[in-house]
Structures are given as structure tokens and as C-alpha cells.
Amino acid sequence: MGRLSEGLPQALDAWRVTTDDADVAARVAGFLGGEPQPNEGTGGAGLAYEVLTSRESVRVLLDGPxxxxxxxxxxxxxxxxxxxxxxxxxxxxxxxxxxxxxxxxxxxxxxxxxxxxxxxxxVDITFQIAAAPRLGTFHLMTGSWQMAAQLSDLTDALERVDGPAVCDLTMELVAYTTKTGRGVCYRKPVVTVLGSPDSVAPEPQPTAEPTPAPAPSAPRRKARPAPEPTIPSAPESSHSVSVDAVLLRRAAQVLGTGDHQETVIAALSAIVAGRQQATELARLREQVGRIAAITEQALQGRDSSLT
Incomplete structure (x- = not known):
């Protein structure tokens, strides 16, 4: 979830993978995005290669408690x-x-x-990448108190599966404002147990594209285009939001999100957290519900774009 760069700690917005095998590094990049590169970030137990992936959520296999x-x-x-x-x-x-x-x-x-x-x-969690188990065993080693608090529920859920379990390993974004008005933004590791390999896909299913409307059988008078819905802008925010149905589906595949609202949250989080604008992120998150609702309405009405 982070690295040391020039002796300074660097928090990341997507998973970082380290390995001593160049072939594994290349295949990890193929599955999770990013490019293999020499491990100059340290924090990888002396492993030669690192991949700064584009995924904040990875579907993995855990072999029981x-x-x-x-x-x-x-x-x-x-x-x-x-x-x-x-x-x-x-x-x-x-x-x-x-x-x-x-x-x-x-x-x-x-x-x-x-x-x-x-x-x-x-904490040391041993897992395989669900879509590529032959890549071998990986470890997530963390000192997160949030993960420690989750362990009892996690092991109970793994016991209920009674065998290898498909899980989502996620860097969950946490943002809040302190009593003194200071914005705080960080990511915590979360493991969500989904079920057995027989019942859960190794990768999240992509969001279905909207079905195009049938072409008219005869020339018709061109209807006046309906006005596009507008989204209230966040206070003191200069960012505009543009959502395209096809891009939304592709973004869901890249981000590993399960629905439109999660995709919008992840996209906004990446933009704002990358600029360390925690206060603005808190304001934007209040608008996410409205953005998601309008997006869903546009998709259901077969409107391919929303600005």
C-alpha cells in the first residue's frame, strides 16, 4: 500500500506488487495494470522488481483461516x-x-x-490472484489496526466457506473532517469474503452496456432534444464531472468496482486523493449519491452521455 521513495514514505492509491521474478512481474502487470520496473521504492524485502498497478481492488483466493x-x-x-x-x-x-x-x-x-x-x-495474509493462481503465492504484510480489528470476522467468514475462498482485497478510501476542521484522507486494507470458487467469478463481471434503441422504420420528424440533466456543483469546486456509459463500464473493469456508484466514488477519489485535497474530497463525496442516481437514470433512458 506504500513505499519508501528517496527515504520518505509514499502512500499509494493502488496496489504495489514486489517480486524477485521478472516473468511474474510482467504477468502481474498484464493482469493488474502498470509496468514492471526495478524496485527502487524499497520496502519489498530486497525483491528486485516492483509493479505499481492500476488496481485498488484485486480478487484473490485465500485457502481458509x-x-x-x-x-x-x-x-x-x-x-x-x-x-x-x-x-x-x-x-x-x-x-x-x-x-x-x-x-x-x-x-x-x-x-x-x-x-x-x-x-x-x-498481520500476514497469504493469497493467490484468483484470475491467475499459477502465478504462485503472494503475501500482504501490514501493521494496520483496522485490519487487526477485522481479523476475527475474517477468519469466521473463511471458516464458513470451508475451503478456498474468493475474496476482494481492497484499499478502501477513508475521508473525514476532524472537529478542528482539518481534512483527513487515507486508505486502509479490507478483505471481503465473497464465497467459494464454484459460486464466484475470478474477476468482477463487467457492467452491461445499454441496449441501443432500434432504428426507425420510416423517416420521422426530428424531435427536439431533451435538455440534459444538470448536477449541482460542489461548493467552492472548479471540477466538472463527465460520465460516458461505455467509459463507465471500462472504468469499472479497471477499478474493480461493482456498480456505477462505486465507480464514480473510485474515480473521484483517484482525482482528489492524488492531489491531496482531502477537504474537497469530503465535499465531493456528498455529491456522489446524486451523480450516481443521475447516471443510472441516463443509462436506463439509453442516454449514452451525461455532463
Missing amino acids: DAVAAHMVLRGSNGIIHECDGVEFLSPEEKKDQPCGCPPLLEDRKLAARDGRGPTPS
Whole structure:
């Protein structure tokens, strides 16, 4: 979800994949977009290649609850000084299986970690790309507290599938305004369990194109074109929004979104988050429902464009 560029952390809007295999890098780029390049962003465990994909959501296969490994780690200047599962120590050896003393509530654990008194999550999710399982096994390793909070529900959902599960691995955009009026925008990893490979496609189905209207059988008086619907502009915003039905479908394929509203959200998020305009993003998100509704109405009426 990020990289180090010239020693500085860089947050990304789409998934980054690192590998030591040039062929795998090329095939990942073919499935997920982007171009293989030398791994100059570090943060890839010394792997030689990286692909900055164009996808913020990837459909993957998780082989049951064992595909999710998680523990809590506190590191010091000489390495790990505390490693536990939230209840008992996992290391050092002399403390293994003894109570670790971590607070039972996640919020209390976050406060302890923030003060340097407690460990932080270390989550490793093992998966395959659903559309190309022969590419091999990939890992998502994250210290996200949001992912840690999701783990119990995730493993329960994987157990209910009772076998390999098709999931969507998504970088979900979070945007809000603090009490002091400061805009905050970031992305968090989310795993959504969809079902078994027998019931879920390895890639999201593309949005169907609207059926063209039949040609008239005889010349008719040309009707006066109906006025195009207008969208209220966001306050203090200079951005215009243009949606084309065919492009909307293609955008859904690229973004991995499931409906028009998700596609509009993803597109607006990419524009605004890329410019780090978090405050404007919060305003634009309030307009998304209206944009999506008007888009749906235009598509149902076989209007191929909306401005």
C-alpha cells in the first residue's frame, strides 16, 4: 500500500506488487495494470522488481483461516522485545505461553502502542490472484489496526466457506473532517469474503452496456432534444464531472468496482486523493449519491452521455 521513495514514505492509491521474478512481474502487470520496473521504492524485502498497478481492488483466493497469520510485536533497538498473540507470549522462549499482560480492548492496546509501552499488529495474509493462481503465492504484510480489528470476522467468514475462498482485497478510501476542521484522507486494507470458487467469478463481471434503441422504420420528424440533466456543483469546486456509459463500464473493469456508484466514488477519489485535497474530497463525496442516481437514470433512458 506504500513505499519508501528517496527515504520518505509514499502512500499509494493502488496496489504495489514486489517480486524477485521478472516473468511474474510482467504477468502481474498484464493482469493488474502498470509496468514492471526495478524496485527502487524499497520496502519489498530486497525483491528486485516492483509493479505499481492500476488496481485498488484485486480478487484473490485465500485457502481458509490458516491463510491469515497475526501477532503483536514490540521492537527495540536490538530487535523484538515483546511478541504475543494478545493473550500469551510467543517469544522470548523463557516467556512463551505465559500471560503477556496486553489490554483486552483494541483501543487500549492502541494507546499503549502509541505511548511505546505495548506491541503493534503484525498481520500476514497469504493469497493467490484468483484470475491467475499459477502465478504462485503472494503475501500482504501490514501493521494496520483496522485490519487487526477485522481479523476475527475474517477468519469466521473463511471458516464458513470451508475451503478456498474468493475474496476482494481492497484499499478502501477513508475521508473525514476532524472537529478542528482539518481534512483527513487515507486508505486502509479490507478483505471481503465473497464465497467459494464454484459460486464466484475470478474477476468482477463487467457492467452491461445499454441496449441501443432500434432504428426507425420510416423517416420521422426530428424531435427536439431533451435538455440534459444538470448536477449541482460542489461548493467552492472548479471540477466538472463527465460520465460516458461505455467509459463507465471500462472504468469499472479497471477499478474493480461493482456498480456505477462505486465507480464514480473510485474515480473521484483517484482525482482528489492524488492531489491531496482531502477537504474537497469530503465535499465531493456528498455529491456522489446524486451523480450516481443521475447516471443510472441516463443509462436506463439509453442516454449514452451525461455532463
